[in-house]
Amino acid sequence: MDKAWMSAREPELPWMAAEYELLRDQVRRFVKEEIKPCADQWEENGFIPRSILRRMGALGFFGIRYPAEYGGAEMDSVASTVFAEELGRSTYGGVADAMLVHADMASLYVFHDGTKAQRARWMPGIVSGEAITAVAITEPDAGSDVKAIRTRAVRDGDSYVLDGTKLYITNGVHADLYCVAAKTDPAAGTNGITMFLVEKGTPGFSVARELDKLGWRSSDTAELVFDGCRVPTENVLGAEGQGFYSIMRNLQNERLVLAAMSIGMAEAAIDMTVTYVKTRRAFGGVLWDMQAIRQRLAMLSARLEASRQFLYATAWRMAADDDCLRETSMLKAICGELVNEVAYACVQFHGAMGVMRESAIERVARDARVLSIAGGATEVMLEVVASMS
Known part of the structure; x- marks a missing residue:
């Protein structure tokens, strides 16, 4: 929409400051030059090429909110809002969804809840677009009702063993790192859910099927299965029971x-x-x-x-x-x-x-x-x- 009429307003609203408008211009140019010419093919393929995701990382779009030590721009939620609005303006909802899940949804768990070692290992790749993330919470019988999840994580020595199914997971097919919610104490209610980092290729973890959707065609969506999936205790995200x-x-x-x-x-x-x-x-x-x-x-x-x-x-x-x-x-x-x-x-x-x-x-x-x-x-x-x- 034409926002030219706003330019005469004084004082300027804080979220119209120059740094946000510069970001808007950069994202809008990227959408015009590198998304729109190719996105119809991505819709047919059902996913976005890694080369594009790495390109977005190189341009700083995946590090908008994150510290400079990881390659980020150290901006804020206003900048993320600008980024999301301009991706929405592309008219390719699947592209916007896949990128936003990585940049502003799944990776937040690593940054907010990860240990120093976890962040040091994963955040540089997340910001660069080399390590794509997904968040696995939803299940066949638990969507918005998070407390109803059934995936279990049982402590066994220096590991946890995960068993269960996740459904409708964006980036589920092609992600490298999954932030997975599981019950460590089914009797504890909201205090019995824990988040785990699960890497692609972990034994016992598999993509059961890629899902076919009405819309968001260029974002891959999957059903995930954890069958005796063993993850080390150092892969717990945050404190046990605080997921x-x-x-x-x-x-x-x-x-x-x-x-x-x-x-x-x-x-x-x-x-x-x-x-x-x-x-x-x-x-x-x-x-x-x-x-x-x-x-x-x-x-x-x-x-x-x-x-x-x-x-x-x-x-x-x-x-x-x-x-x-x-x-x-x-x-x-x-x-x-x-x-x-x-x-x-x-x-x-x-x-x-x-x-x-x-x-x-x-x-x-x-x-x-x-x-x-x-x-x-x-x-x-x-x-x-x-x-x-």
Whole structure:
């Protein structure tokens, strides 16, 4: 969306500072030059080439939040929000998803909960794009209800033995390092879940199958199986029994960046639809001449801008280390629903072209659908908000 009108506003909002806008320009250029020309092929392949992930690492996109000692840029949650919004604007939800899971979801567990030795071993490769990460929490009978996971981890000498199944895991096929949630004490409730680092190739760990999805086609998604998978005690992430609290803390950031991705995708959808209806001729004029269409797009744009300002205000608070559980839950609910509403309207205004696979708006509509589910379904988010009211 055109933000030129903001340039005259004084004082400038803090999340419009020069360093964030420079990052925005860099990501937008990368999307234009290195993602869009190739992403249709990635959609067909079902994954993103490692060369692109390493290129993103070399450009610093995977180290936005991390310290310079690991090759990071030492920025904050506002920068992550800019990154996620611009990836969403690419209109390739699978690309955005795979990159954000690595940069702002899975790798957070290593950085926040890892020991000094774990961080020293893994963070440089995470930042460079050499070591891609996934987070394995969801199971066949446990999605947003984390406490319901059944994967077990039993202590055996200087190791833990993991048994169980994980489902719908982004980057699950091609990741190098998995942050896995398992129950170490089933009787302890929220105090009985522990996070583990599991490397690709560990005996007893396998990718059972690659999953076929409606949208996010260029991100690989897998079912994982742990069958007597033995990991050393030094692979415990954080303290035993504290995994649930680690998950809840990191989910705030996950929901923030998913909201930002939703905003970016909705912005792109409205932009391309306004362009289309201003040129599509019908009934002796163009579709833009029809009041119902242009007012509908204007209202969606207004709601989108309001949500965007809430998004960045929350990101700014998170950068100041405020607890924003209520706000991130609100954002996830609002933005996940709004991008679907925008996509529906934009497909409608494209007419038959809107359902053609050659049309970007068709892909946006498929990819948007996941955003009201992944990272916490809308209904779960609203229950979190209600519980805090």
